[in-house]
Amino acid sequence: MSGKRHLTIEDIASMAEVSISTVSRVLNNSGPVRQTTRNKIMKIIKNTNYTPNGLARGLRKTSKTIGLLIPDIKNLFFIEVINGIEDYLNQHGYSAFFCNVNWNSSKEKEYIELMVERRVEGLVIMSAFCDESVIRNLPTDIQTVSIQSGVKGIDSVYSKDQEGAREATEYLLSLGHRNIAFFGFKNIKDSLNNRLNGYKEALQNYDIPYDPQLVLYADPNPNIGYELTQRLLELPQLPTAILAIYDQMVPGIYGALNEKGISVPGDISIIGFDNTVLCEWIHPKLTTVSLPNYEMGKVAAELLIDRITNDRKICKEVYLPTKLIIRESTSN
Amino acid sequence: MSGKRHLTIEDIASMAEVSISTVSRVLNNSGPVRQTTRNKIMKIIKNTNYTPNGLARGLRKTSKTIGLLIPDIKNLFFIEVINGIEDYLNQHGYSAFFCNVNWNSSKEKEYIELMVERRVEGLVIMSAFCDESVIRNLPTDIQTVSIQSGVKGIDSVYSKDQEGAREATEYLLSLGHRNIAFFGFKNIKDSLNNRLNGYKEALQNYDIPYDPQLVLYADPNPNIGYELTQRLLELPQLPTAILAIYDQMVPGIYGALNEKGISVPGDISIIGFDNTVLCEWIHPKLTTVSLPNYEMGKVAAELLIDRITNDRKICKEVYLPTKLIIRESTSN
DNA sequence: TTGTACGCGTTATCAA
DNA sequence: TTGATAACGCGTACAA
Numbered sequence A, B: 001m002s003g004k005r006h007l008t009i010e011d012i013a014s015m016a017e018v019s020i021s022t023v024s025r026v027l028n029n030s031g032p033v034r035q036t037t038r039n040k041i042m043k044i045i046k047n048t049n050y051t052p053n054g055l056a057r058g059l060r061k062t063s064k065t066i067g068l069l070i071p072d073i074k075n076l077f078f079i080e081v082i083n084g085i086e087d088y089l090n091q092h093g094y095s096a097f098f099c100n101v102n103w104n105s106s107k108e109k110e111y112i113e114l115m116v117e118r119r120v121e122g123l124v125i126m127s128a129f130c131d132e133s134v135i136r137n138l139p140t141d142i143q144t145v146s147i148q149s150g151v152k153g154i155d156s157v158y159s160k161d162q163e164g165a166r167e168a169t170e171y172l173l174s175l176g177h178r179n180i181a182f183f184g185f186k187n188i189k190d191s192l193n194n195r196l197n198g199y200k201e202a203l204q205n206y207d208i209p210y211d212p213q214l215v216l217y218a219d220p221n222p223n224i225g226y227e228l229t230q231r232l233l234e235l236p237q238l239p240t241a242i243l244a245i246y247d248q249m250v251p252g253i254y255g256a257l258n259e260k261g262i263s264v265p266g267d268i269s270i271i272g273f274d275n276t277v278l279c280e281w282i283h284p285k286l287t288t289v290s291l292p293n294y295e296m297g298k299v300a301a302e303l304l305i306d307r308i309t310n311d312r313k314i315c316k317e318v319y320l321p322t323k324l325i326i327r328e329s330t331s332n
Numbered sequence C: 001t002t003g004t005a006c007g008c009g010t011t012a013t014c015a016a
Numbered sequence D: 001t002t003g004a005t006a007a008c009g010c011g012t013a014c015a016a
Helices: A009-016 A020-028 A035-048 A054-060 A076-091 A105-117 A132-136 A161-174 A190-205 A224-233 A247-259 A293-310 B009-016 B020-028 B035-048 B054-060 B076-091 B105-117 B132-136 B161-174 B190-205 B224-233 B247-259 B293-310
Strands: A065-070 A095-100 A122-125 A143-147 A155-159 A180-185 A215-218 A241-244 A269-274 A287-290 A317-320 A323-325 B065-070 B095-100 B122-125 B143-147 B155-159 B180-185 B215-218 B241-244 B269-274 B287-290 B317-320 B323-325
Touching (some): A054 B054, A065 A076, A065 A105, A076 A095, A076 A247, A105 A132, A143 A293, A155 A293, A161 A190, A161 A287, A180 A224, A215 A224, A247 A269, A293 A317, B020 B035, B076 B293, B095 B105, B122 B293, B143 B293, B155 B293, B161 B287, B161 B323, B180 B224, B224 B247
Parallel strands (some): A122 A143, A180 A215, A241 A269, B065 B095, B065 B122, B122 B143, B180 B241, B241 B269
Antiparallel strands (some): A095 B095
16 A cells, blocks of 8 residues: 555556656646546555655645744643634645744744745744844745734734723723733733733723833743732732733732732732633633634634735735633732 | 845856856855855855755755644643654754644544655654554655554653553552542543553552442543533542543533532542643642653654654654652642 | 756646 | 646756
């Protein structure tokens, strides 16, 4: 049956006693072939387990390949996004290269170059830590789509972060909180800054002065929640609520608060972003701004494939709605 | 600088006023080139942002590509394994195709065929749901390594599951538990069955009769923990401990128990497998059999690349140790 | 030290 | 309905 090395179209042709063109025609349905010879060829292909060489194909046509630049594979949000991307791509005959960027701008750049070398037809960018010129100067036959990365001029998918953050903050305000901290990333593009903007907007709506002391940043890292909470605890007065820029920060926050005997939501309320499975796992269950994680991935893949196949020129930006999911980590 | 379409080696050659062979020689360090012309060529390559076409290269030499068959992208265990694989591959010049099998044997088979078409040099198999002949009859120039998948005759990486399960069960026994349930997967290869064997072995060591009623199975699915616990609750007598075949089952178990007001570990003790981050997130924190997740991935990648580059013929099986991590979900 | 020419496995054009 | 044959972009004997 198989277990041999790769056969070529020529092998099949000679077994079927036809020319390679004929075999190619049945493989691609690209021209007329007499039914009997078609059957004969198909049978041989089946029996020999012949598989056309995708690399050679990619040389003549397109590679049917795209590159996935993943900021942090350990982050459940990205996992769910990737899931949406992959499902769509797979259904449309594309394969994805897996690039774990790990919040590292130089690694991201390296990966982009590698993907160019692989002749991917498209790139899904979920980060954009590196110089944007790297992305903007890509060869014209590589399409790009960004997810929440704030690169202007390329197809993009966003969640309505500002609205989501405003709604979340207003919810806290409506519960009576007046001293609300914001936990964010250092060094992140506008997209996530919109969450800060939403936070500010809500304060403004309630005529609460914005206090920069309450806005804490750190570089993305597994301990960021714990770290930022430590800094929070050094403030003269402990806030009564935290808006955390992503869910996965929260176990660390819980841990640090717990060490000090500070209870959630009794002493302090917490809201996250993303609505990953984590929200239901931790205790108390996390109130969060839900993003359409899977959907965002799917839409991004859709935009990318659309641009590839239809050579669309105009740039599309899609904004998907968020939704506040109230659980147990918030109270008045 | 760039923003144009892909250049070819010929473009570079003509710009440098040399032949393509000379350019190729500098690209691959594959022959003598006069220093001055080498510099000239390198400069042009740099300025034009030329990147050799990986597909064309793959046609002449090897594709430098491997396929990753991931049983379940949502499972934190696999994420950590993948992380180890990817790090190693990346350091060794390989790119990975991302294949989300999703516990689906036919999808797995499809993906394997796709990977053959892509002419990957190797395949990392973390599942083997499909007929093993599919794997065994792969073209000879595709190497394989399996992780915990129980496919005989190919390079494999295992954790010492039987020992781990025995140790965990004995720990429960030492706490006084005599009525211990086992939650497993339906339809899974010997590898994970070793966990059941370890469980049995421990019972034997304590002269406790094995009660098949206490062993509950279901197909892998996000709700499996909840599901199995429901069935557990129908038993005439509720066991006082559960050994769950993987951590991510446990939030569902907690949920179902919680609904009935059954407390962990007060009324029932629980031990999981994998020691993913989840263990520290959930409440009470989960006692678990720790596997060297990242390490397993790394070792697998190492075996694969070794086999590819050294054409090793003998088959290697690596067993990595487990370790019981005691947290809060177990008591007497 | 350099260049010519062939082959890797396809697809596509053109004649037959 | 079929078959030569020229690309696709690269690496490499071999010749110069």
